Amino acid sequence: MANFEPTLEYAQGQDDIDILFSFRERFHIPQHEGQDCIYLCGNSLGLQPKSTAYLFEKELADWAKWGVEGHFNAERPWFSYHQQFSPSLARIVGAQKEEVVAMNTLTVNLHLLLLSFYKPSGSRYKIIMEAGAFPSDQYAIETQVRMYGHNPDDAIIELSPREGEHCLRDEDILQAIEEAGESVACVMMGAVNYYTGQYYDLKSITEAAHRIGAIAGFDLAHAMGNIPLQLHDWKVDFACWCSYKYLNSGPGGVGGIFVHEKHGNNPEVFRLAGWWGNDESTRFKMKKGFIPAKGAASWQMSNAPVFNMVGHRASLDIFDKTNMRDLRAKSKRMTAYLEFLLQQLNHLSFTIITPSEPERRGAQLSLLFHDKGREAFDALTNQGVIADWREPNVIRVAPVPLYNSFEDVYRFYEVLKTLAV
Numbered sequence: 001m002a003n004f005e006p007t008l009e010y011a012q013g014q015d016d017i018d019i020l021f022s023f024r025e026r027f028h029i030p031q032h033e034g035q036d037c038i039y040l041c042g043n044s045l046g047l048q049p050k051s052t053a054y055l056f057e058k059e060l061a062d063w064a065k066w067g068v069e070g071h072f073n074a075e076r077p078w079f080s081y082h083q084q085f086s087p088s089l090a091r092i093v094g095a096q097k098e099e100v101v102a103m104n105t106l107t108v109n110l111h112l113l114l115l116s117f118y119k120p121s122g123s124r125y126k127i128i129m130e131a132g133a134f135p136s137d138q139y140a141i142e143t144q145v146r147m148y149g150h151n152p153d154d155a156i157i158e159l160s161p162r163e164g165e166h167c168l169r170d171e172d173i174l175q176a177i178e179e180a181g182e183s184v185a186c187v188m189m190g191a192v193n194y195y196t197g198q199y200y201d202l203k204s205i206t207e208a209a210h211r212i213g214a215i216a217g218f219d220l221a222h223a224m225g226n227i228p229l230q231l232h233d234w235k236v237d238f239a240c241w242c243s244y245k246y247l248n249s250g251p252g253g254v255g256g257i258f259v260h261e262k263h264g265n266n267p268e269v270f271r272l273a274g275w276w277g278n279d280e281s282t283r284f285k286m287k288k289g290f291i292p293a294k295g296a297a298s299w300q301m302s303n304a305p306v307f308n309m310v311g312h313r314a315s316l317d318i319f320d321k322t323n324m325r326d327l328r329a330k331s332k333r334m335t336a337y338l339e340f341l342l343q344q345l346n347h348l349s350f351t352i353i354t355p356s357e358p359e360r361r362g363a364q365l366s367l368l369f370h371d372k373g374r375e376a377f378d379a380l381t382n383q384g385v386i387a388d389w390r391e392p393n394v395i396r397v398a399p400v401p402l403y404n405s406f407e408d409v410y411r412f413y414e415v416l417k418t419l420a421v
């Protein structure tokens with residue numbers, strides 16, 4: 001990572017040798033005063049693939065042409081529409097095809113999976129999560145705990161960084177799990193914390209959870225399409241994600257779940273049932289008695305929300321043309337370049353709270369301002385930089401390897417350099 005240079009020529013040279021550079025062409029880049037914005041917000045909402053509009057029109061045309069017969073006669077039949085995503089999703093999270101399915105949206109999926117995998121019983125009723133998790137995850141876990149008659153203050157163990165630190169230490173996470181021992185039913189963490197950008201060690205957390213007899217689940221919102229995962233091999237029990245951040249599937253786009261095959265193929269594992277989770281061969285017999293399909297697909301309830309999945313198709317078509325290894329290699333280098341450039345600045349008062357080790361973070365850096373953070377953010381916005389503001393004082397920036405360039409990163413630095421706040 002050494003020999004970075006803080007010059008435009010250097011950044012453009014990096015773009016020239018970037019094997020992923022042409023992917024930028026596949027996306028609409030928002031404009032500011034007739035020029036491409038410096039879009040560093042793909043961790044919040046990914047950009048729109050240019051192919052998305054075409055696929056929407058195609059689906060509308062099939063509906064117009066076929067009516068109900070489109071379930072089988074559409075070019076991508078709606079009856080099995082959800083199935084086309086599994087191979088791509090399986091590659092992205094490191095799973096078998098039957099372990100993943102695209103369905104619903106993130107918080108809904110988190111609740112459904114907790115209903116299956118957070119099963120408090122007797123003295124084993126606690127759930128471990130990171131302090132300062134995304135609010136939706138906090139609300140979900142709090143209400144799940146209440147549903148079983150427990151007090152969240154007692155039943156939820158929140159892991160906080162040490163005094164004066166911003167991120168959790170891996171050894172502290174493992175120690176907390178071990179110490180809580182048999183009181184724990186489930187360990188449920190983000191994979192990448194939305195605020196700090198810290199990427200946790202999913203494999204060792206899963207192992208630690210299993211050692212104490214607990215279930216391990218992860219919210220992949222900020223890891224999906226950002227960091228290569230091996231959920232199957234790591235023996236993660238369950239995971240869920242949204243597809244509108246690094247996966248570029250559009251606002252509120254369909255989410256997805258992973259259920260390890262050891263649970264997915266076990267009909268004894270409780271899941272809330274609907275007809276789309278029923279075994280396909282008996283689904284239309286319209287009989288009593290739910291027979292779960294194989295794998296994660298059995299967690300589906302309703303038939304595929306096709307128009308909420310079209311953007312997902314456009315996006316995954318692009319992921320299918322590359323792979324997480326190449327994306328991650330570029331991402332690590334680009335984020336390190338961003339970090340290098342930020343370290344050249346000394347007129348602004350901020351600390352990068354994201355871990356400095358590339359293995360402990362994804363594409364995002366979080367800048368904690370000690371002073372004038374909001375002013376800096378507003379000035380950036382006025383100059384065509386789209387980043388993300390989080391209360392109380394953090395600007396998050398995420399160079400995304402699919403469509404950001406080293407030049408974007410350099411231009412962001414240039415704007416910051418001349419910022420008078």
Ligand SMILES: *Cc1c(COP(=O)(O)O)cnc(C)c1O
Pocket residue numbers: 105106107108134136137190194219221222242
């Ligand atoms: C983005 C995000 C959400 C959003 O949840 P939705 O149900 O998709 O609205 C939830 N949790 C985390 C950790 C997130 O990053």
